[in-house]
Amino acid sequence: MKIIHQQIKLALIPILLLIAQPAKASLIDSGYSLEGNVVKGTVFEWLQWNVTAGMSIDSALSAYGSVGWSLASNQQMADLFNQSGVLPDYYTTTWIADENTYQTNFSVSPGDPSTEVSARDDFLSLFGITQTNSSSSDTYAIYGSDLDNDGLYNLAKFKQYNNSSGICSGFCIGLSADDTFSGLNSSFNSSALGIALVRNVTARKAVNPIPAPSSILLLCLGLVVLLRHRI
Numbered sequence: 045m046k047i048i049h050q051q052i053k054l055a056l057i058p059i060l061l062l063i064a065q066p067a068k069a070s071l072i073d074s075g076y077s078l079e080g081n082v083v084k085g086t087v088f089e090w091l092q093w094n095v096t097a098g099m100s101i102d103s104a105l106s107a108y109g110s111v112g113w114s115l116a117s118n119q120q121m122a123d124l125f126n127q128s129g130v131l132p133d134y135y136t137t138t139w140i141a142d143e144n145t146y147q148t149n150f151s152v153s154p155g156d157p158s159t160e161v162s163a164r165d166d167f168l169s170l171f172g173i174t175q176t177n178s179s180s181s182d183t184y185a186i187y188g189s190d191l192d193n194d195g196l197y198n199l200a201k202f203k204q205y206n207n208s209s210g211i212c213s214g215f216c217i218g219l220s221a222d223d224t225f226s227g228l229n230s231s232f233n234s235s236a237l238g239i240a241l242v243r244n245v246t247a248r249k250a251v252n253p254i255p256a257p258s259s260i261l262l263l264c265l266g267l268v269v270l271l272r273h274r275i
């Protein structure tokens with residue numbers, strides 16, 4: 045029995061060390077960080093777009109709606125693109141929430157290339173790549189509110205498009221109108237397109253409560269003390 049208790053104690057040591065470490069996250073200028081496949085913000089968090097690549101709005105909501113995820117609205121997507129630090133600095137357009145307006149940046153004047161490449165790569169690594177070809181790794185996601193009730197939704201795009209300078213210099217970032225691409229309805233699916241799912245951080249905590257690290261730490265310490273007294 046003593047040997048078993050010693051083994052349990054030894055097994056608890058790495059757990060305690062793990063809990064003592066801060067959560068591992070890749071913080072970037074936007075204030076978002078990646079934990080698992082969730083892009084975490086302070087108010088909203090996004091499911092990485094590559095997770096739902098190949099799914100339709102209907103199938104994605106069927107799979108993830110029960111744990112608090114909903115389809116990103118036009119306003120939420122515009123707010124994401126407008127948030128400081130999310131897009132490279134040279135994309136100075138003010139993005140709007142009108143589902144019938146096609147928005148993109150064809151002509152840009154990049155600033156410091158290294159800074160812009162870093163911002164671009166941060167976005168792609170956060171939200172995940174849904175399509176890769178020989179010259180570019182891109183991410184796309186269907187979203188929208190369909191306030192005009194035509195059954196059509198919008199598409200957010202973020203293309204890597206490496207040119208000779210290593211930066212995105214052309215038709216790279218955009219929010220489509222709901223009729224830019226034909227047939228973008230709630231059952232449409234493509235392996236190159238994800239579904240933009242978002243949820244309130246509070247909703248996640250309600251659906252999937254995560255024990256506070258301090259509680260787990262106290263529990264483990266209590267077990268160690270208990271075992272010590274029993275040996």
Ligand SMILES: [Ca+2]
Binds near residue numbers: 143189191192193196
């Ligand atoms: Ca619509």
